[in-house]
Amino acid sequence: MPPNTTASSGDKPGKSGRKKGRRARLLVLVLVLAIVGGIAYGSYWSISTVRASFPQTKGSLTLKGLSGPVTVKRDGYGIPQIYASSDADLFMAQGYVQAQDRFYEMDVRRHMTSGRLSEMFGKGQVKDDEFLRTLGWDRVAKEEYDTKLSASTKNYLQAYSKGVNAYLQGKDGKDISLEYAALGFVNDYRPEQWTPVDSVSWLKAMAWDLRGNMDDEIDRALMTSRLGPQQIKDLYPDYPYGRNKTIVQEGQYDELTKTFQQSGSTDGSGTSTGTSGSSTSSAGGSALTSQLAGLYDVLDDVPTAVGVNGQGIGSNSWVVGGKYTITGKPLLANDPHLSASLPSVWYQMGLHCTTVSSKCQYDVTGYTFAGMPGVIIGHNADMAWGMTNSGVDVTDLYLEKLSGDGYLYDGKTKPFTSREEIIKVAGGSSKKIVVRQTADGMPLLSDRNDELVQVGKKASVDTAAPDRGDGYGVALKWTALQPGTTMDAVFALDKASDWSSFRDAAAQFDVPSQNLIYADTKNNIGYTLPGKIPTRASGHDGSVPAPGWDSKYKWTGFIKQDELPYEYNPKRGYIVTANQAVVDDKYPYTLTTDWGYGTRSQRITDLIESKIKDGGKISTDDMRQMQVDNSSEIAKLLVPKLLKINLDDKDVREAQKLLEGWDYTQDADSAAAAYFNSVWRNILKLAFGNKLPKELRVKGQCLWVDRVDNTGPVDDDSKVRECGERAADQAQPDGGDRWFEVVRNLMDKPDSDWWKTPAGAGDRNKANNMDELFERAMVDARWELTAKLGKDIDTWSWGRLHRLFLKNQTLGTEGPAIVQYVLNRGPWKLSGGEATVDATGWNAAGGYGVVWVPSMRMVVNLDDLDKSKWINLTGASGHAFSAHYTDQTGKWADGELLPWSFSDKAVDKSTGDTLVLKP
Template identity: 45%
Template sequence: MPRPRSAGVVALAVVLVVALVAVTAVVVLLRRPLPDTSGEVAVPGLGAQVRVLRDARGVPQVYAEDPEDLFFAQGYVHAQDRFFQMDFRRHVTAGRLAELVGDAPGAVEADAVVRTMGWRRVAEAELPLLAPETRAYLEAYADGVNAYTGGRSPSELSAAYTALGTRVDLGPVEDWTPVDSLAWLKAMAWSLRANYSDELARAAAYGAVGDVGLVEQLFPPPSASVGEPVVGAVGSLAPAAATSELPAADDEVLAGVVAALADPADPVAGADRALAAVPDLLGDGSGATGGIGSNAWAVSGEHTASGEPLLANDPHLAASFPSTWSQVGLHCTEVDEDCPFDVSGFSFAGMPGVVIGHTADVAWGFTNTGSDVTDLYLERVRDGAALRAGEQVPLTTRTETIRVAGGEDVAIQVRSSGHGPLLSDVVPELAAAGRAAPVPEDAPPAGSDGYAVALSWTALQPGRTMDAVFALDAAQDWDDVREAASLFVVPGQNIVYADTSGSIGYQASGVVPLRQPGAGLGQGTGTWPRPGWDPDYDWVGAVPFADMPSVLDPPDGLVVSANQRITDAFDPFLTADPDTGHRAQRIREVLEDRVAAGRPVTADDMEALQNDRVDPFAEVLVPYLLDAPLPEDPGSSPERRAFTREAVELLRGWDGTTTADSAPAAYYNAVWSTLLRLTFADQLPETAQPRGGSRWFTVVGQLLEDPDSPWWDDATTPAVVETRDQVLGRALQQARLELTATLGADPEDWEWGRLHRLVLRQDVLGDESVPAPVRALWTAGPVDLGGSTSLVDATSWDAREGYGVTAVPSMRMVVDLADLDASRWVDLAGVSEHPWSGHATDQLGAWAEGRTFPWPSTPGAVEDAARDELVLTPRSTSAG
């Protein structure tokens, strides 16, 4: 009997009501954590009223009467916008990620690595080294965070906790501490470390080919770099110039901490070794993809339309969501000695202060120096002791317990030699390097598992980098910036400078170890794993800050830093593996051409240059591709060759511009990826496989001049010896077939952006293992992008894994020293982590299109741009 119409209507109504209730519940859960950004809130801990003005993109500008209130309020607004990101970061840096997310893929492994290194232990040791005012600011920031989080459940702080709570049981949110802020500096130092992966790849490549000379062809020396260094030669250093490995600090406190770290009986001595499972979580900042770097340059007023300097910066980091950076302005209502801050720029959620930006007088940008601050030491270990200078020295050990939400605890034993933790215990690639790395002829025999591998890293020494951040934020001139630079330990940064008095400059920073000269493989440069049993390979101090490269007002009125070699004479002591300089050369060429033509540089020109998408290597490679004969083996018919030539014709006359809609760029990059695979995959292990990037531009550029190099030969066809032209022809053919399958048969319809896409994913809830409806809330994209690896617009990709974007210009800024309010900035995504805040991805579209937003910083401009005002007022704790 048919159901009465009224019954069907009722059933449908019930379904709709249930659906509406479910949707409403989701909306409530998503909107519940959204912070109040206007009105007045009384909070305990403030000394006086604080104003927080937010613009159309939710960027906060904070005004306070004293610095403690200023950083208190910064902690408060960071917690409003990004607390889950902050909590995630502190769990990562403490080796407690599995405690937050459960037995998620990679979590326990990451914890094992970070616990082995002991990042948090080092941060705890740093706190007493810092200036009293720095410690006060860190405490004030923590108090501000806790003022916001106190009394709120996890679900009231972020919908991410609500989603995560369906998988694991979440306890109450812990109070924030100053050490939580300091520990994030270790994560950034890890993300920006240099040479670690190159050193590992050298060992792996040697294990495969057994020829040091062939391996060195894959790691061109600085002399093979293109373009100009950052500054002129400053002379060379010798080991006699060694100094303490730590910056100056209170001698008594410093001596106590150093002694504690050096004492084998102290558990902090094992802090060196948690390095290896973190790349998937933070982005492999070793430079292996060629994507982690930065551009920064300054143009003096003699070349600008305004007559005052311009400064640009765009740090290249792993793509992340929420963004790596959080924009903020921090302003004392009356700037004086007691409250010296009037600074605006990019901060890290979870850490007080501004990292990159400008004060009322100076502007600065950062690029990574690429200094070699890590060394891998091969250790001959037997019976719990490592051989050193002919004697068996006992290893230090400790047990770490990793708690896993919803699972069983995992206990690990951390072993350390005098050089640092035995990372080979937790990193399979390092264990393989211990079996493969070349050693001197008189080396002691390795054990059945090879040599153990220890890590020495300057970031595992406590230092005063946090002091440097606040010193920069109060800087008024060049001397102030140099003083701040002297306090940096890690990550070492190239500081590009400009000020309102008309000067521009450059200063290298960071603690860089000195290595003893000698004839041993990599002895003076740290390019290969080092024999830990031989003291001649030990560090002998650090480069004195007075000898670090520096220049003020260079004669040509330009400073360009894009991770290239810094000076011709100095670089062997900084690194043997700088970026080979293609980005730096392109930036300098564009600026010099404009200057030579007599066209004054404007902020628009600086912004356009940040979005320059010309591939510098295309000029080298394309002529060889156009001349390469196509395969004529039995599988390559005349029709197949004509089919391939149709695609090859895209490259004829192409100017190397890699816009998202470019067909030639799509084919060129497919050919480049295929060429790397055909040339090297048969001879190199996974660790040493090319991912693309500037080093491989140089390597392949040199091989193109040697058509019979053994690298061209395919080791899997022993009866045939392949040459350069054969490999080039096969790359052209295979790339044509690949793009036909993915983009269609007509090459004219191909578009680079359809291959080269950016998808932003939140670290935990954006993972593919998360149900799609939940994942969608913490995912942005895909966005079709132009640019490529090692271009000025460095939207990088891994040539081993496809064309998806892995690293990006994480923000862009142009500072106009003639009118600071005419400056401009853009973040990768937005200031908020809350999906329905309106500010989680409201900058992504502009960023992808190469646009920026106005950057107000003076009081009048900030007031004019304000859309919301939140007033924080003191509340006594007795008032409840």
């Protein structure tokens, strides 16, 4: 029951995960009985609890600690705009209001970031807590707060915490949320006071989900057990620079490249962008395989903060300069692609000083996280900004050679530093673990999984200390394990007024590294890549785990801020960022070997170019329509080929005809989209599913997904494990745009061994080449959809396969029907798909259900900020029976945007409820 988790991936539903699931379901069952008992009989507990936890949004109340009155104005969707006369009052009120709407979510998040989920949910969460304690997010956040953050940032964090705690004062759990009332039936958990470190820790969790290419690093290493260098290169093709444009095409990056080319030197930190060979091959392949395969078990089970474990999710943002807009001023769009969670990871609000001055400096609105002061993405009176994940490589895994109580480094044994961690468990028990770190602060991840210590001497089950015997371990080097200044950056961005102050603010945004786009009311646009990005010695590009015993593989430093790419007012008049390569291969540093392959970014670029050709202009609604573009780029490549295949079976030919004249759009009501995506999934399964190393099977191989024909409340049998059709030792691609590029390249090699596959069940013909494999995929897809959607293709639609269920982040993730009925919402039949601009992502390894989504959408109009538009995935409230729990979801699913008021006049016009907080 950790936040935002689907059931953990695995090889068979019969390992230790099953026991953990039973324990979790037992707890949920008790909670459900309590909830059902209350709801079914209309008891005082259920009615009063639901009502008591709703926020007061009208009238006035006293808030001790304010220096003056604060006004909270909420619109018809419950979105608050806060007005205060001092910075301290503004952020104190922000803490109070967010706690009103989302404190349970905030509390779960801080328990996750500090490795204390067991305190809320019992022993089923101990393994997760062990791993999170090993990473030590809260310890790093504490050091960050104590040593790195500015005095003003600390003051804001303290004021925010004071507001949260003012809300908690005098309240029992049942007064805060329905979930606490339910938890009260099985344990004596009570929420504790909020602290500034609780807010800072969330940045570490966000950085973990956006950490870059660590999963690809593991995959490539595991592939060496079964595949040769060329086969691995087939599966990790070079970025298509000639076809898909990079983010930066003009600007400082050109000057930097010229300087380095003239000097003929990169200080040993520039390396090839191609994947390197296995730098750890001499260390013993079996040791590495054992370590990394076990590591997957751990990683797949770790609770997610904003992303999806092991999936290459991304985001879209773009900005169009005034010369190409109807208004003559820039338009800026952003839609981050994150886990589908309930409530949404984002919280919409405005923070306004009644008079902007040195005493009160903020007039900003946008999206933030519940539990964190300030605004993360949005606009102020002068400029707007958006973010997408840059994907730069800020993590490296090191295979460590253990020796006695230490590890080898340049031929000498160095001691680990260690600390004890006590994990408290609901019910009164506790568990002690020992966390080991190398001298430069790398935690030994391999200590957290039983399978990972089998290489060395077996540890006693009675000791808390990890295995001290000789063997191998896996350690993590990650920028977020060092204290940084990202929290300072948030407040600096909120009050930046021009390009210079924006760039200064962005430079403090060190982890996670993000693509930041910019537009201002004076008709300027820009892009900058901030972040703490490591440099590596020549020969080590971070694409595979490195030998930790050799100092030549250590990081050599970090790229200087003035050497990072940026653009300002490029001649082309627009900037697009959608997780594609930031720069081309002439840039002197290796930012990563694993960019997104540019499918979405190039589609956005093409859409912009098509609008502005021949003097055309772009409107706010044009930007919105681009956000919901669902054209399938892989379909454009494959469908012409699929239509040329001769099919003997009339039923399969009937399905094939769906593709004739199809415009490649993936609307929810499209039968062609349903059939094509099934063909695509079956192509991947046949070409690659039985050829990848079995160790990769744990990544997305078996996912719990919702039965397609279920249209009522979710029941016990509505979830099926989408791996029964595959052998347990098969791995399957997830189907993202890397696989688009893999298949595109292999289509030039129709006789490649990748296209060959043995005969299947039911006398399915074996395939000896690409055409034969495509034919078999079309046959398999026809019968798969017949089983799922019925024989009559007139009833097929993509939306029946591609559905979104929104699940409460804890009590709604497991258990019988009634708990999901009470806390969860859905389904929604969605348009869009994998690697489309409308990126309602699905994982081909686990079915067609929606896994990640555009978590919000916004379009900022820099000519008239009150004509900007926005929407959230769910709603403002985290209370399950609030009118604002999911009141934006229907419009979000339809691609609509809501009015986004900013000026005093516009906010007053849209205000439904007004609350005055008095000192």
